Structures are given as structure tokens and as C-alpha cells.
């Protein structure tokens with residue numbers, strides 16, 4: 001095992017995949033100079049050369065600032081023999097290529113009756129909470145969950161980011177990654193040998209029996225902190241990271257709620273029609289009889305993102321907001337606990 | 343019309359066969375729409391056969407092509423068999439896309455047809471991607487994308503042309519200029535000439551003024567293809583042509599946006615008649631031989647229609663296949 005950062009794990013997964021298969025290429029704006037830190041750099045660049053040195057400019061390519069053409073070209077290349085990884089840098093830029101995601105990547109295999117397979121990975125990072133203002137801070141993964149035919153991963157740790165990205169590159173279907181920039185520096189132990197994490201399998205990060213807390217992407221560490229706070233107050237939280245949103249491991253979440261009877265979901269996307277809304281609906285459908293309290297969502301407010309540091313933080317889920325939601329659904333228990341302590 | 347001396351007799355006759363296939367297939371499709379056998383929207387390429395076939399015949403096996411909403415001619419031009427295409431239009435299990443694409447979304451990977459597109463312009467970068475894979479993998483193939491004069495005003499075309507030119511990709515951008523985008527005369531919404539836009543991207547732009555002449559189209563596209571194969575990058579070919587029928591079958595537009603003089607001028611330049619006469623005049627084939635070819639294709643179209651109509655409907659469960667390549671939980675779908 002060695003310790004890796006979240007962003008280092010992404011770079012390492014790309015390097016392994018590039019070495020393993022000559023059909024894998026990386027295209028995107030500024031990938032040759034490793035501007036976003038996942039195409040060789042830091043220690044790697046010094047010790048083993050950067051990606052351009054290692055793999056050549058035929059396979060590591062800067063693109064023009066043309067998201068629609070970049071995405072469409074990658075889809076066409078994937079349909080004809082390559083396995084491109086497209087670095088779109090900011091998730092906010094995905095909108096520029098919406099037609100290609102929705103009408104080509106998601107539909108071609110289906111509407112051509114299975115003639116095409118489209119092994120392409122579209123990587124993007126959600127730069128939220130960093131005072132980049134309304135145009136650069138988006139967390140748009142729910143929009144893409146609404147499009148059948150796209151697989152979506154949203155890892156919350158280095159280990160998951162690396163293993164999921166390898167599976168994404170192996171996949172013969174289009175995959176969108178939504179990486180959490182606030183987690184870029186977060187470290188975790190990662191196996192030294194190559195490994196893959198299957199899509200559609202949630203990771204239970206903490207076992208508990210009083211309330212299920214689902215944390216998506218950057219909200220997962222906050223959910224773990226909130227669970228820690230609540231443990232001190234006698235509430236036992238089970239914290240689940242779905243890791244992939246399409247496919248979504250509803251089974252693990254439903255089983256947990258059947259045990260705990262309570263559900264809080266935290267995610268950095270806007271509340272309306274978000275992943276939390278989908279998870280809440282599934283649980284209401286499949287585990288309603290077990291629920292002893294309403295389901296609570298802790299999401300980004302239905303509000304645009306303001307620039308000022310004095311304004312921005314209140315938009316996204318925080319440890320405190322997650323604690324408050326857990327308190328609300330565990331009121332009975334907390335009262336009992338207070339009586340016992342008092 | 344000057345018959346190319348470089349082309350074998352069989353190739354020339356195959357061109358006429360493919361043009362006839364498009365004509366008779368689309369005429370039959372039009373009738374089947376009217377009689378209610380084909381649901382949905384259908385756009386014919388009647389009148390534009392030379393523009394389609396001249397381009398497709400300049401490609402060779404292994405090359406790729408993407409198309410648009412005027413969609414039947416392109417796969418037929420690439421050599422796709424008619425039965426599964428017609429069955430697709432009718433929505434049958436034997437359709438080339440298993441009944442899941444329909445007229446607007448034909449694709450036949452066996453002949454390099456990567457897909458037509460109901461969204462105008464959307465399939466243009468797909469062809470650029472096919473060019474990119476050829477370049478990265480060092481494979482000797484090119485990709486051609488068809489789009490209309492109306493679609494030439496979509497931004498994705500210019501992102502695609504720029505990217506293809508910067509990377510020197512083996513791509514041919516083929517604009518089918520039939521003077522109209524649905525009811526809108528092209529010149530009223532288009533600044534300058536489409537062909538001139540090539541220069542802005544550092545690629546050759548060629549305009550074929552007589553797109554009813556299959557030889558002229560073939561020559562222009564063949565040159566662009568040669569250049570692409572030599573690794574010299576993409577080209578834009580604009581072909582001036584005319585659709586003989588309404589924008590789509592069954593569409594009734596109350597405004598007479600195309601005057602009868604113009605229509606007469608172009609219908610008198612029927613690409614199939616012109617090529618037939620030129621082949622006979624050049625001594626390549628006799629009138630009787632051309633008649634035989636026409637009868638042969640008429641029979642093919644007859645057969646494709648019966649095949650389509652007699653084929654079974656797809657099983658309802660087919661609607662839930664092909665979302666992903668690997669197994670997925672149908673509980674998430676239904």
C-alpha cells in the first residue's frame with residue numbers, strides 16, 4: 001500500500017491505462033503541459049517523465065477550445081477503434097457539448113440497434129467552493145443522470161477514484177466522471193498493484209444502526225465528520241458512498257434503511273431533481289414501511305453560486321447542516337439520550 | 343458529361359445502379375408513407391442521387407461515412423443492401439437497426455455507415471473522430487460527412503473543420519447544397535459562399551457547380567480523398583444540387599417558396615437520365631443494357647418492400663436492449 005492524493009490517484013490510473021493499452025489516448029485542453037495535474041507531473045514528472053515524454057504527442061493531444069467538437073470527435077474515435085479519455089477540465093464546460101453527450105454518446109448504440117460501442121471516458125472536475133464564481137462552480141451530474149445511456153462516477157476518495165477510473169476506461173460504454181476538486185488533496189491508502197472497482201457497488205464507509213447517511217462526492221467526508229459528531233451524542237450513523245450514480249447501488253442503501261429506519265442524503269448538486277431526490281424516491285418506494293422519520297436532503301441550495309468567500313460557503317452542504325438533518329430525523333433518540341445523560 | 347477514363351466499366355455501371363437504388367427506394371418509401379406503412383418522418387434524396395453516389399463511390403471499403411436527416415441515400419450509396427433499410431423504415435425486427443432507429447437514424451456498420459443524424463450537424467464531429475482514430479492507429483482510411491447548406495450555419499461544423507485541419511485528419515466535409523433549409527432559401531440566411539469558408543481553416547474548398555453530374559462529384563471528392571490518404575488533411579466539397587420533392591414526405595407548406603421555373607430547370611437535369619445518356623453516348627453500355635439495369639433495380643426495390651412488409655414486428659423487449667454493452671438491471675429501467 002502507498003498513500004496517494006485523490007488527484008494523484010487519477011493521474012496514476014490514467015498512466016496505468018495508457019501503458020496497458022495503445023488504444024487509450026488522452027485529449028483535452030492543455031493536457032500536454034499537465035495544467036490540471038493528471039497527465040504526469042510533480043513527483044511523477046521528475047521520476048518517470050511526463051505523459052508526453054512517455055506516450056508521445058500522437059496519444060497525448062492538446063485540443064482547440066471547442067468542447068462540442070472535442071466530445072463528438074472522441075465519440076467518433078471510440079466508435080472506430082480508440083478508447084479516448086477526454087479531459088474537459090471544469091464540469092461547467094460540459095454544457096458546451098450537451099448535444100454530443102445527449103444525442104450521440106448516449107443514443108448511438110441504442111438507436112443503431114447495438115451496432116456501435118462507445119468506449120470513451122469524459123473526465124471533468126467540479127471546482128466548487130473555491131470562489132470561482134457562478135460560471136466555474138457547477139456540479140451538473142444530475143442533468144446527466146437524466147440521460148439513459150451514460151454511466152456516471154463521482155468518487156469521494158483516492159482509492160475509489162483510481163479503481164473506478166480503471167473500470168471506466170475498460171468500459172465499452174461512455175462514462176462521465178465528476179471529480180471533486182475540494183477533495184483533490186485528500187489522501188488515502190491505495191494498493192500498489194493495479195485494481196479495479198466495479199460500477200454499481202456502493203461503499204459503506206461507516207457502519208451504524210440509527211440512521212443511514214448517504215454522502216455523494218465532496219459531501220461524503222462531511223457526512224463522515226457529522227457521523228463522528230453524532231456518535232459522541234449517542235447516535236450511530238451508517239455512512240454510505242454510492243461511488244457511481246449510474247448505475248446506482250440502490251440495494252445497499254435500501255438494505256441500510258430497512259435496518260436504521262432513517263435516511264439523510266447529502267450532495268453538492270442543487271436540490272431539485274438531484275441524486276438525493278432520486279435516492280429518496282427509491283427508498284420511499286422500497287422501504288417506506290421501515291421509515292420512522294421523513295427523509296432529509298442536504299444539498300446545494302436552489303440558488304446560483306455567489307463569488308465572495310463571505311457568501312459562497314453557505315450554498316453547499318456543510319458538516320453542520322448534515323448534523324442538523326440527522327438531529328431532525330433522530331429527535332426521539334436524542335431526547336431519550338438527553339434524559340439518560342440528564 | 344465527360345465519362346472518366348480512369349473508372350472501370352463495372353464501376354460506372356455500379357454508380358448508375360446505386361443512383362437508381364436511391365431513386366426507386368425513395369419513391370417506394372414515399373408511397374409507403376402515403377399508404378401508412380411507414381410511420382414518422384421521411385426525407386428523400388430524389389434529385390440528389392449524383393451528389394450522394396459520386397461522393398460515396400470515391401470512398402473504398404474500410405472508410406467511414408456519417409450522414410444527416412436526408413438519410414436513406416447515404417447508406418445506399420455506400421452499398422448497403424436495401425431489405426434491412428426498408429425494414430427499418432417500416433419498424434420491423436429485420437431492420438438494419440432492429441427497428442430502433444427508423445428513417446432518421448439509419449446506420450450500417452458493415453459498409454462503413456456510422457450513422458445518420460436527426461439532429462442537423464450532430465454527426466459531423468463523429469466523422470472527425472473516425473479520422474482521428476485512423477491517424478492515431480496508423481490505419482489507411484478516411485471519413486466523409488454529409489451535411490446540408492442549412493446545417494452549414496451550425497457552429498459545430500466550424501469547430502470540427504478547425505480541429506480536423508489543425509490535426510491534419512483524413513476527413514472530407516461534404517456540403518449538399520440544395521439551396522434550401524426546409525423552406526428557407528439558403529442565401530437569405532447565409533453570409534458569403536459556403537465553399538469559401540474552407541480557406542479560413544487552411545483547407546482546400548472545392549465547389550461542384552453541377553452536382554447533377556455524377557462524374558464531376560466523383561472527381562472532386564476523389565481528389566479530396568487522395569489528399570486525405572496522403573496525410574495532407576481535410577477538404578471541404580460543396581456540391582450544388584436540388585431536391586425534387588418537398589422537404590419531407592407529407593409536409594405541406596402553404597408558401598410557394600420555390601418557383602416553378604427553378605423547379606423545371608433542375609428537374610430537367612435529372613442525374614440518372616444524364617448519366618444514362620452519357621454512358622450510352624460514350625459506348626460504355628447500350629440502351630438495352632441500361633434498361634436491364636433499371637429492371638434489375640426495380641426488382642430489388644420490389645423485393646425490399648415485400649421483405650419489409652412481410653417481416654415480423656420486433657419483440658417488445660427489444661426496446662430495452664442496447665442501452666449499454668454490459669448487463670444492466672432492468673429494474674432500474676422499467
Ligand SMILES: Cc1ncc(C[n+]2csc(CCOP(=O)(O)OP(=O)(O)O)c2C)c(N)n1
Nearest residue numbers: 412460461462490491492493520522523524
Ligand atoms: C438541430 C436541429 N435544428 C433544426 C432541425 C429541424 N430541421 C430538420 S432538417 C432542417 C433543414 C436542414 O436543411 P439542410 O441542412 O440544408 O438540409 P436539407 O434538408 O436541405 O437536405 C431543419 C431546420 C433539426 N433536425 N435539428
Ligand SMILES: [Mg+2]
Nearest residue numbers: 490491522523
Ligand atoms: Mg438544404
